[in-house]
Amino acid sequence: xxxxxxxxxxxxxxxxxxxxxxxxxxxxxxxxxxxxxxxxxxxxxxxxxxxxxxxxxxxxxxxxxxxxxxxxxxxxxxxxxxxxxxxxxx
Numbered sequence: 001x002x003x004x005x006x007x008x009x010x011x012x013x014x015x016x017x018x019x020x021x022x023x024x025x026x027x028x029x030x031x032x033x034x035x036x037x038x039x040x041x042x043x044x045x046x047x048x049x050x051x052x053x054x055x056x057x058x059x060x061x062x063x064x065x066x067x068x069x070x071x072x073x074x075x076x077x078x079x080x081x082x083x084x085x086x087x088x089x090x
Contacts, residue, residue, distance in 0.1 A: 008036075
Protein backbone atom coordinates (compact mmCIF):
# COMPACT_ATOMS: atom_id res chain seq x y z
CA UNK A 1 0.00 0.00 0.00
CA UNK A 2 1.17 3.45 -0.81
CA UNK A 3 -0.70 6.69 -1.03
CA UNK A 4 1.61 7.83 -3.82
CA UNK A 5 3.20 10.55 -1.70
CA UNK A 6 6.78 10.35 -0.45
CA UNK A 7 7.15 9.78 3.29
CA UNK A 8 10.10 9.49 5.62
CA UNK A 9 8.91 5.96 6.44
CA UNK A 10 7.52 3.71 3.72
CA UNK A 11 3.82 2.80 4.03
CA UNK A 12 4.62 -0.94 4.03
CA UNK A 13 6.96 -0.46 6.98
CA UNK A 14 4.29 1.47 8.89
CA UNK A 15 1.68 -1.20 8.31
CA UNK A 16 4.07 -3.92 9.47
CA UNK A 17 4.52 -2.07 12.75
CA UNK A 18 0.90 -1.15 13.40
CA UNK A 19 0.48 -3.82 16.10
CA UNK A 20 3.63 -2.69 17.87
CA UNK A 21 2.16 0.82 17.79
CA UNK A 22 -1.21 -0.39 19.09
CA UNK A 23 0.42 -2.48 21.82
CA UNK A 24 2.71 0.37 22.90
CA UNK A 25 5.65 -1.96 22.21
CA UNK A 26 7.87 0.51 20.42
CA UNK A 27 9.96 3.41 21.63
CA UNK A 28 8.44 6.85 22.12
CA UNK A 29 10.55 8.11 19.23
CA UNK A 30 9.24 5.37 16.91
CA UNK A 31 5.65 5.95 18.09
CA UNK A 32 6.02 9.64 17.23
CA UNK A 33 7.36 8.79 13.76
CA UNK A 34 4.52 6.34 13.13
CA UNK A 35 1.93 8.80 14.42
CA UNK A 36 3.35 11.50 12.14
CA UNK A 37 3.05 9.15 9.16
CA UNK A 38 -0.53 8.22 10.10
CA UNK A 39 -1.41 11.90 10.42
CA UNK A 40 -0.27 12.61 6.87
CA UNK A 41 -1.21 9.35 5.09
CA UNK A 42 -4.95 8.64 4.73
CA UNK A 43 -4.37 5.12 3.36
CA UNK A 44 -2.28 4.01 6.31
CA UNK A 45 -4.61 5.77 8.74
CA UNK A 46 -7.54 3.79 7.27
CA UNK A 47 -5.63 0.49 7.63
CA UNK A 48 -4.64 1.45 11.18
CA UNK A 49 -8.30 2.14 11.96
CA UNK A 50 -9.30 -1.28 10.65
CA UNK A 51 -6.67 -2.97 12.83
CA UNK A 52 -7.81 -0.92 15.81
CA UNK A 53 -11.42 -2.04 15.26
CA UNK A 54 -10.41 -5.69 14.87
CA UNK A 55 -8.47 -5.45 18.11
CA UNK A 56 -11.47 -3.95 19.93
CA UNK A 57 -13.79 -6.68 18.63
CA UNK A 58 -11.39 -9.44 19.64
CA UNK A 59 -10.94 -7.87 23.05
CA UNK A 60 -14.71 -7.71 23.60
CA UNK A 61 -15.20 -11.29 22.43
CA UNK A 62 -12.33 -12.70 24.47
CA UNK A 63 -13.31 -10.92 27.67
CA UNK A 64 -9.93 -9.27 28.00
CA UNK A 65 -7.97 -12.55 27.97
CA UNK A 66 -4.48 -12.09 26.62
CA UNK A 67 -3.29 -14.54 23.99
CA UNK A 68 -0.06 -16.40 24.71
CA UNK A 69 3.04 -14.64 23.38
CA UNK A 70 3.81 -17.43 20.88
CA UNK A 71 0.32 -17.15 19.38
CA UNK A 72 0.57 -13.37 19.20
CA UNK A 73 3.90 -13.61 17.36
CA UNK A 74 2.51 -16.16 14.87
CA UNK A 75 -0.51 -13.92 14.25
CA UNK A 76 1.71 -10.87 13.75
CA UNK A 77 3.84 -12.78 11.24
CA UNK A 78 0.76 -14.00 9.35
CA UNK A 79 -0.82 -10.54 9.29
CA UNK A 80 2.44 -9.00 8.10
CA UNK A 81 2.67 -11.61 5.32
CA UNK A 82 -0.92 -10.90 4.31
CA UNK A 83 -0.21 -7.17 4.32
CA UNK A 84 2.81 -7.61 2.08
CA UNK A 85 0.80 -9.85 -0.28
CA UNK A 86 -1.94 -7.24 -0.44
CA UNK A 87 0.61 -4.51 -1.18
CA UNK A 88 2.14 -6.58 -3.96
CA UNK A 89 -1.28 -7.36 -5.44
CA UNK A 90 -2.54 -3.77 -5.18
